[in-house]
Each structure stands twice: as structure tokens, then as C-alpha cells.
Amino acid sequence: MTDVIIAGGGPTGVLLACELRLQGVSVVVLEKDAEPTRVVRGLGLHARTLEILDQRGLLDRFLPLGKQYPVGSFAGITKPAPTGLDTTHPYVLGVPQPVTERLLRERAAELGVEVRYGHEVAGLSQDDDGVRVELADGTHLAARYLVGCDGGRSTVRRLLGIGFPGEPSRQETLLGEVRLTAPPATIEAVVAEVRETHKNFGAIPLGDDLYRVGAPADGVAEDRTVPPTLDDLREQVRAVAGTDLGMHSPRWLSRFGDATRLAERYRDGRVLLAGDAAHVHPPYGGQGLNLGVQDAFNLGWKLAAEVHGWAPAGLLDSYAAERRPVAAAVLDNTRAQTVLLSPEPGPQAVRRLLAELMALDDVRRLLVEKVTATGIRYDVGGGPGYELLGRRMPDVALRDGRLYERMHAGRGLLLDRTGALSAGGWADRVDRVVDVVPPDGGGAPDDGSAPDDGSAPDDGGASAPPSVLLRPDGHVVWAGTDQADLLGPLNRWFGTGSAAV
Numbered sequence: 001m002t003d004v005i006i007a008g009g010g011p012t013g014v015l016l017a018c019e020l021r022l023q024g025v026s027v028v029v030l031e032k033d034a035e036p037t038r039v040v041r042g043l044g045l046h047a048r049t050l051e052i053l054d055q056r057g058l059l060d061r062f063l064p065l066g067k068q069y070p071v072g073s074f075a076g077i078t079k080p081a082p083t084g085l086d087t088t089h090p091y092v093l094g095v096p097q098p099v100t101e102r103l104l105r106e107r108a109a110e111l112g113v114e115v116r117y118g119h120e121v122a123g124l125s126q127d128d129d130g131v132r133v134e135l136a137d138g139t140h141l142a143a144r145y146l147v148g149c150d151g152g153r154s155t156v157r158r159l160l161g162i163g164f165p166g167e168p169s170r171q172e173t174l175l176g177e178v179r180l181t182a183p184p185a186t187i188e189a190v191v192a193e194v195r196e197t198h199k200n201f202g203a204i205p206l207g208d209d210l211y212r213v214g215a216p217a218d219g220v221a222e223d224r225t226v227p228p229t230l231d232d233l234r235e236q237v238r239a240v241a242g243t244d245l246g247m248h249s250p251r252w253l254s255r256f257g258d259a260t261r262l263a264e265r266y267r268d269g270r271v272l273l274a275g276d277a278a279h280v281h282p283p284y285g286g287q288g289l290n291l292g293v294q295d296a297f298n299l300g301w302k303l304a305a306e307v308h309g310w311a312p313a314g315l316l317d318s319y320a321a322e323r324r325p326v327a328a329a330v331l332d333n334t335r336a337q338t339v340l341l342s343p344e345p346g347p348q349a350v351r352r353l354l355a356e357l358m359a360l361d362d363v364r365r366l367l368v369e370k371v372t373a374t375g376i377r378y379d380v381g382g383g384p385g386y387e388l389l390g391r392r393m394p395d396v397a398l399r400d401g402r403l404y405e406r407m408h409a410g411r412g413l414l415l416d417r418t419g420a421l422s423a424g425g426w427a428d429r430v431d432r433v434v435d436v437v438p439p440d441g442g443g444a445p446d447d448g449s450a451p452d453d454g455s456a457p458d459d460g461g462a463s464a465p466p467s468v469l470l471r472p473d474g475h476v477v478w479a480g481t482d483q484a485d486l487l488g489p490l491n492r493w494f495g496t497g498s499a500a501v
Ligand SMILES: Cc1cc2nc3c(=O)[nH]c(=O)nc-3n(C[C@H](O)[C@H](O)[C@H](O)COP(=O)(O)OP(=O)(O)OC[C@H]3O[C@@H](n4cnc5c(N)ncnc54)[C@H](O)[C@@H]3O)c2cc1C
Pocket: 007, 008, 009, 010, 011, 012, 013, 030, 031, 032, 033, 040, 041, 042, 043, 044, 045, 097, 119, 120, 121, 122, 149, 150, 151, 152, 154, 155, 156, 175, 256, 274, 275, 276, 277, 283, 285, 286, 287, 288, 289, 290, 291, 292
């Protein structure tokens, strides 16, 4: 029997498949569409996603294909990037979603993942041993677990009867890649003028006379899966801009709404939800794909541990415990951005006020941390009060290379700064990387990993950075120097160690 079936071959499903394969789990991805879509939804990758790609050795495939933009925007209010962001990648990488999806699919293929196109999940049942999935063509497939990564209208979520409370779509936007015959200067001037009042109008040049054009729709479509026609888009552009800018020859047309919803639960027995299947929100700040990919990164190793039988109690449920509040916070910041983008006088006044506040570095940092997920800190339990606990470990320079290069295999990692620690009983799950900093610090790389906030425990004045235990998703679950203290977190996150050691 296959270990895991993933419903949905979007970015969440494919990255999850990669993470599972990396852990030796067998996986099949079922995708209802006959082929990958041409529609460009997401346009950018944020810091935490770039770190994830870096940790798995994939970032070099993305960097040459995207332009780097500064961070510092909220609701379209653009200010200089804040200082002190907790990331080695303090920029947005502009990569169209189909390119991201293609690169992830290529990686999945290398790892032996099978994506079955034209395979729509239509029914499911589960018992103590596994899940039986029914396809739209009436055939069946069985697996030990099923993950619904099947987007905002998730069939898996509906079949489980999991509620999806929130606000329905009230404002829809028509979107398409079309050719415009109006001169670029005219287009620029029209866009600048209309955006004074209609923030969801835009025409982004893509080269030659091709533009990504968005315009507010007239009402909300009954079935958003039906794309608008060129005439629909033309009419709405005329309605707000007074001209259709000479629009013709669409490459694709689409529509999106501003529904904001969060699944009541992320798990029902052997079935889990991830990505848009678990949360939807307006696209402001470009967060949805990033959020889904980061769900997958959190879930992959935990589900693999369950499949392999070493998962400690509660590990799989920590996925929802950690990720659902993150999604709730994203929903909230997009609600706020939606209000700030309204042309009404009240929201416009709040927008002007926020623009003034964003002159302050601390305000910009707070907002950017929300949008880029760099502010996330999971509750991983107590321990010596290192500021790093629960946060993602930054990529630090080692005496031999850098930390993220040691995480390509997707295993836990003990970064031993003493040379005397051991994760030997967990050697099948946790790698040990020894990187001892001499007592005088002589020649040690300036890696910035030592907490600089005075939160390190009093260890007799040692200035060396602490040793850390990292989960496969890079979050720090222990920081210290004492082997005895390390055993609790090893057991809690990696299960019982092998008796042989
Ligand atoms: C205009 C717009 C701009 C956006 N910009 C950004 C951005 O800049 N940055 C960002 O991070 N996010 C952005 N987003 C959000 C982003 O596009 C989504 O959050 C992201 O695609 C979610 O990925 P997913 O894999 O969870 O779901 P999806 O990409 O929706 O993939 C789900 C897949 O499941 C398949 N499926 C559905 N039902 C079934 C079934 N029954 N059986 C099998 N397969 C099924 C679908 O065909 C689809 O391929 C934007 C969204 C929009 C609309």
C-alpha cells in the first residue's frame, strides 16, 4: 500500500511530496487537471520560503529566474526595508507561480514522485489502518494517509465535513495577461491616476506589449472557476479607466475574490489538510503560496515519522497546533490590508496614518515580519532562556561551509559547539555537525548566531554560540551545552532513541 496520497498537485502538494520522499516515504500525487495551469497567480517568494529552498539545496535553481525586490510594503504602502530582519534572504524573489511549480515538479520527479494528472479525488473513507480514495472515474486507491492539498474549494475538506468559517467574497477582481496597444507612457499615467482610488486596478508590463491587467469586477461571480471573457475584462477596465488601453489577444484570463476562511480542523484521523485547502484569504502581500509551502515543510517530516513508526506522541498534531495560528494571523493581516485598500474616506485616512507610522523602523519591521513569516516562533517547550528556542535557525557560517548546506537530507541536526555532545541514539534521524569555536574565539567565523539580546544563560561568561538541536524544518528545539539537558528534547521531537547505542 502507498504510504501517502496527496490530493492536489499545486505548490503545497508537490513540496509535501518532495519532503516525504526525502524521508523515504512512498507517495502519489493526484491532480484533477489534465496538465499544469498557465494562469499566473503568485508572483513572489518571501524570506522563509527562500530559506526552505536553500535548506534543501534548491535555491540556486530559483535565484537566476527571479528579480530581487526590497521588502517594506504593507497594503501597497512602500517604504524602505526595515533593519534587523531575522533572515539571510531579506528580499522578495519575483518568480511567477507556474515557474515555482515547474521547478518543484522537477525536484519531485528527481525524487521519484509520481504526479498523476487527470486524477480527481471524489470520495474517501478511512479506518484504523488506512484511507481509501475514490477517483471521479470510479477507480480506487488505498494509502495509510491522505493529505488534501486541493486548494480553496477542497474536495477533501468537504468530504470530511470540516467547517470553513469566515467571510465570503465581497469584492472580486478580474485578472489576465493581455496585449495593450496604448503607448507605455499612457498606460503608466492611466494606472497612476486610477490607482489613486482603485487600488486593485493595475497593468504590470511583462515585456513587449504584454501586460498583467487587473480590474475590479462588477459584482461577485456565482462560479469563480469559470474565467471571465476578454470583453468582461475590457468592460471593467473601461469602467474605471475610461479606456481599454487597446486590449487584445489574452494569454489567459482569471478572477479572484477576497473570501477569508480558516478550516476548523487540519486533521481528521488519517486525513490532513494543507495550503489553500486549510485557509484562503485575499492575495495582498503575496502570502498564500508561501504559507502553503511552509505548511508542507512543517508537516512532511512529522507525517514521515508517523509512517516510519518513530513519531513521539503528539508530533503529528503539533502540525495543526503550530500552523493553524500562523494561518489565522495571515488571515488577519490580509483583512487589515483589504480595509486599507478601500477607496472609502475612513480607510484612506487610516492608510495615511499608517504611512506616517511606517516611517518608524520598528513599525516596518513588525509589518514585514507578519507578511514574510520571519516573526514566527513556535511553542517548543521550556529550557534555558535562549532567544532562539522555537525560532528558525538562521543560516550560519561554519568553519567548514554553512549550516543550511548540511540540511539537504531533511533530517534533524545537532550543531555541536562543544565537541562533546551526542545524539548517537538517534543517529538514524539526527545528524551531528561539530563546529567548535575556540575559547578565545580565535579564527571563528562571525556567524551572527549568538543571541545578542542578553538572553543566553549565565554559563560562566562563555561567549561561544550555544549548541542547538534543530528539527528537520530548521526550528530550534534546544539550545545549550549540557548533554543531560539535550535528552528531553531529543525524546520529545525524535522519539525513543535506539537501544543499541
Ligand atoms: C491573483 C492572485 C495572486 C496571488 N499572489 C500570490 C503571491 O504573490 N504569493 C503567494 O504566496 N501567493 C499568492 N497567491 C496565492 C497562491 O496562488 C495560493 O495560495 C497557492 O496557489 C496555494 O497553493 P496550493 O497548492 O495550496 O493550492 P492550489 O495552487 O490551488 O493547488 C491545488 C491543486 O489541487 C487540484 N485539485 C482541486 N481539487 C482536486 C481534486 N478533487 N482532486 C485532485 N486535485 C484537485 C487543483 O487543480 C490544483 O492544481 C495569489 C493568489 C491569487 C489569486
